[in-house]
Amino acid sequence: MVDDKRVGLVQVYTGCGKGKTTAALGQVLRAVGKGQKAIIIQFMKGEIKYGELKSVADLENAEIEQYGRPDFVDKKDPAKIDIELAEKGLRRAKEVISSGEYDIVVLDEMNITLDYKLVDEKEVITMIENRPEHVEIVLTGRYAPPSIIDLADLLTVMTEVKHPYMKGVEAREGIEY
Numbered sequence: 116m117v118d119d120k121r122v123g124l125v126q127v128y129t130g131c132g133k134g135k136t137t138a139a140l141g142q143v144l145r146a147v148g149k150g151q152k153a154i155i156i157q158f159m160k161g162e163i164k165y166g167e168l169k170s171v172a173d174l175e176n177a178e179i180e181q182y183g184r185p186d187f188v189d190k191k192d193p194a195k196i197d198i199e200l201a202e203k204g205l206r207r208a209k210e211v212i213s214s215g216e217y218d219i220v221v222l223d224e225m226n227i228t229l230d231y232k233l234v235d236e237k238e239v240i241t242m243i244e245n246r247p248e249h250v251e252i253v254l255t256g257r258y259a260p261p262s263i264i265d266l267a268d269l270l271t272v273m274t275e276v277k278h279p280y281m282k283g284v285e286a287r288e289g290i291e292y
Contacts, residue, residue, distance in 0.1 A: 123251040124268035129226050129259035132273030139221045139253045140167055147176045151218035154211050158204050158228040159183040165292050190231050201233035215247035226256030
């Protein structure tokens with residue numbers, strides 16, 4: 116549902132605390148609850164059965180796609196496949212954003228994808244700046260670069276104060292993944 120009167124903004128969720136993807140997913144829930152169409156493009160995530168994959172698949176007007184492997188990416192020497200998957204995800208993001216078909220586009224882990232230099236920062240900025248006016252863009256991930264922070268209409272920095280892993284609690288199904 117495209118509302119010609121609506122102006123899409125740029126939201127950024129960054130920082131080292133937990134909740135960036137969760138906040139973006141909450142925004143998607145709100146949007147589809149009002150009849151809007153949403154897509155989540157996950158960078159640097161793949162094959163792990165994150166809970167949001169099933170949840171989003173069950174939603175009407177929402178999609179989720181992954182462009183990554185289950186393995187950690189080596190920031191100093193990323194594998195060729197990691198770069199290829201990130202570039203493929205960026206091509207898909209450009210396609211869905213420019214189509215204007217979606218009211219909200221979440222670029223999950225885009226900030227860290229940029230920090231790892233898996234995609235070209237200027238290309239991402241151009242994509243965001245040239246989006247149709249009604250398209251809301253949400254970028255998540257640690258280490259948002261200054262250029263993305265400058266583009267943001269809404270910036271939330273998640274700060275970790277306490278986390279269960281500090282006590283040795285490992286990632287729990289349905290909570291952390």
